[in-house]
Amino acid sequence: PVEKKTNTMVCLPSFLHGGTSSLVSTLTTFPIYKIVFRQQLHSTVVSQAIGQLRKEGFLKLYRGVVPPLLMKTLNGTLLFGIHDTFLHCLSITNPCGVIPLSALPAVAGLGTGMVEALVFTPFERVQNVLQNGGNDRSLPTLRSVLARLRAERLGSGYYRAFIPILARNSLGSCIYFGLKDPVSAALREKGLPPMASSFLSGMVISSMAINLPLYPLSVLVVNMQAGVMGEAAGVRGSWKALWEGQLKRSVPLLYRGGFLVILRSCISWGITTALYDRHSAH
Template structure:
């Protein structure tokens, strides 16, 4: 299992290199499969975050637009999720080996610390993908930015901090904390669930479901902030602090309105990370 503290640093060499390769490969394939399944749920959540609409209204809006529009913008999230899983699992596993060899941290803390580092790298690599995805899924951009090419051309004309790397700081905070918590709790929770007599595959699915559900709900306001910062193109360039204050005002400083879409986040997290964790752990155990 990735992130397990029982990796042995004295086994460095071709075996470790192959193990790291498997971590990158299996992380990418498991994330790709889960992304295809949950994209409609993600898009419904996004509409709620941007337009502040109830779930029924968001679903009705997507139904009126039809199946072709439903999967508009699917390419960036597929690429992003695949790269996300590749980097997250692969780098975390590589950092585990590096930190283990240095013996500067207790073994129980290694998965969480390595996860934090992987989350930072993930934010650097994936912020442009998330930016493009949020611009594509904002229906208010359909008229003046109808294609992926037009979006890329427009973002290239802007400074990085307001173009491709808009909302980089909150994304880094969200990803680093989320990854640290996920890998920190993944191993112990999976062992506890498997100890109840469940199969390893079911145990991994339940572990991914429970950990990601808790993390997603805790960090949901940050995701709402990111979506609202990244969805528009042009206009006044404001920092994350000003955007956060504007967001609170638009939600009438109501926690319930700020968490609108939270129920679907639970569903999305259950499906996405439950499947991802189960497939990844299964591949790792059967890679030989």
């Protein structure tokens, strides 16, 4: 019992530090999130979205921050806490070195991404339905969206697009936790301070290794989850319809709007990584 209590206590700070780091990064990057949202909602360019927010004034800039703040804080809490828990368990159950020590963070990240997908797919589904202007008349409120999704089977309701979300989150977490410490250590060897090396590590990994190659999965998820009418076409059918229809087999169209999403993610994960590593070091 004493050992079990000790093992539990070892992982508790990771939940706390992950949550607080994500909270701060979400508050910092919310204005970028709001610009992206206005672009998605009104199909405007960046300058027009910024003009809308400027006209509304600073006091309304953070209107609507509570839902994404709660979701991102919960996400960071679970992401870092579960990863540290998995990593701790793997280090105990891997005495013979079946998995190389250097690969343990990436393997733990793979499992963390799976748990993350199970927990957050319904949240993402509700958010994408609400952000689709085509649903405004039939589903005007959050309550009506929840009632509609409850009436559907899990595969076409709350867990529509679960497979691409599972692939995106698992691969993303595996890459992030597998590269975070090695990249940060390499930057520190170049003479950068710990906070700066952690910040740049989070930014580089988030942009080049995760968001850029995995962005098509996010586009697929949005298009699969935004609608509520009828059965989902499946991953292959949805991708074929998206690629050949809306995107017209164009890679530039696929990445349209991706610049701000990737920029926001870079800043957010840079801040989150720097704050988390700083807290963990103490």
